[in-house]
Amino acid sequence: MQTGYRPYPQQQVPPQQRTPHSAGQRRGGIGPMMSSGPHHQVPLTQAQIAQQQQQAAIQVEMAKRRSRKPTDKNLPDNLDDCTIGDMAARYRELRDFERRLDATMTRKRLDIVDSVNRSVKRWKTLRIWITNTAEDQVWQDNNLNVDNFDFNSNLEPSYRVKIEGRLLDDDDDLEKDDDSEDNNGKSDDSDRMEEDPKPKVAKTPKYRFSHFFKAFNVDFPSNRKGIDQSVEWKKPERAGPSSSLPAAADFDELTFKRGGDENLNITINLYRHEEPERYAVSQELEDIVDLSEATRQEIVMGIWEYIKLMGLQEDEEKRNFRCDDLLRKAFGIEIGLIPKLHEYITPHLKPLPPVKLPYTIRLDEEFHKDPQPTVYDVRVAVDDPLREKMLSFLSNAGYANMLKEAASLDEQLAIIIQAIHVSKAKHSFLKSLSEDPATFVKDWLSSQKRDLDVIMGESMRGVGEDTTGDEWRKGGKDSIWSTVNARESVTVMLSKQPVQPQR
Secondary structure, eight states: OOOOOOOOOOOOOOOOOOOOOOTTSOOOSOOOOOOSSOOSOOOOOHHHHHHHHHHHHHHHHHHHHHHHSOOOOOOOTTOTTTSSSSHHHHHHHHHHHHHHHHHHHHHHHHHHHHHHHHTOEEEEEEEEEEEEEEESOTTSOOSOOTTSSOOOOSOOOEEEEEEEEEEHHHHHHHHHHHHHHHHHHOOSOTTSOOOOOOOOOOOOOSSOGGGGEEEEEEEOOOOTTOOOOOEEEEOOOOSTTOOSOOGGGOOSEEEEEEEOSSOEEEEEEEEEOOSSOEEEEOHHHHHHHOOSEEEHHHHHHHHHHHHHHHTOBOSSOTTEEEOOHHHHHHHOOSEEEGGGHHHHHGGGEEEOOOEEEEEEEOOSHHHHHSOOOEEEEEEEEEEOHHHHHHHHHHTOHHHHHHHHHHHHHHHHHHHHHHHHHHHHHHHHHHHHHHHOHHHHHHHHHHHHHHHHHHHHTOOOTTSSSOTTSOGGGOOSTTSGGGSHHHHHHHHHHHHOOOOOOOO
16 A cells, blocks of 8 residues: 655746856755766666576576585495405595594694784893993093183084894804804815805894884983983884884984083883783782783783683673672672673773883093993893794695695595496496396386385375385375475476477
8 A cells, every 4th residue: 555645736937047157166955966977777788688697597507516516425335345355445544544634734723823813922132232422522632732722612522322232042043053154164075175155144133123112212310401302212103014114113223412521310211012012900900810911812811711710600691700809809890791801901901111221321531441331131022933934834825726626636536436326326236136137126116116106196195005114205195295385396397398408
């Protein structure tokens, strides 16, 4: 039933002449907004319709072929009696070995994926050297003639501070590589011709000083002259999707210059750069996870393990957990949701404090006679060296090609197994026929007649057949073959004629 609308009386309005307007002028008034594109669909031609129908038929045919594709790779039963040798037993052993090998490879690959996702870190020592030099100080010889009365000079006393950092393990690895190359170059054969030594190529360290920090600044004491001597550096962001850092963020040492002629006590603040980011945990949360510094994932996993250990998860609703004294003190709730653990821990996370390195800038002559650097060791987290190898293994293009090749071989094997099943059925048929031809033909004709009667619905239930058989084998008025759906399906199937290919 269509909805009725009240007719609206229309008035005859005399046509008005429209004034031309510029392209940039907005048209006023209320009216429908029309798109500038075509509003009418172009009708398809007969050739395009036929092409679409042909493509749809091809897709249906391909789907039918995929559905008919054999997938069984198991040999038929009692095949050992029909074959010569133990080939069937050997094939079954190979199939069992293949199943165990596939299970092992899948488990190992899942373990590798889990290790890569967990981003396991290793702790190494970053050694930092801090030194300073003095320039144009009073005690330095600036080529001034003491016999002259004019001691004015445009040179102002200044100093340079250099901060250098390197991983200790990287230096040890370089020395080991050099020693191994030297040992490999030597030979016990005295008659061997001497060869020109190969030039040593400097090995670029994988981790540099700037990789571990995202910013740093220097705290100076209050200046009596009111001059701002602040020093700051922030790591620039990556340019685009490339993984390489810009040149301003890839260095091992950093130097800054300031003016002054007095010793200064400064503090160098280094802010860590870690992926994933680590946070300082509050005391309430630290009592639960037993960690003072951790990532979000580590904290959530620690709380989850605590909930399981204390048996706080509810039995009916697995997503809920009850809060004991520690959880109630940290979160302030009685019943919590496991999916909201990230929200619960956010107020308890704070950025890590910077690494503070105190240093005294010495500008006196006695110190610079034999200057010694100030050395600090800082613990930093680096990726597991096996992580790159595992990533290259997971992203190997040959793995996909190997899977395609294995799938192709499986399809060929399934076709061969299907042919073996057909041959086994023929062998069983001919063997039974050869043993007792008369009885076999009689039983075979009786079976064919019974099946035909069941399909046509002419067989009576319980007459001349076993009433304890399958339901689909039973005919008669009350059988499943007397239903409307079964009759229509059989009628449609019998009415279909096989399509003859056009020649």
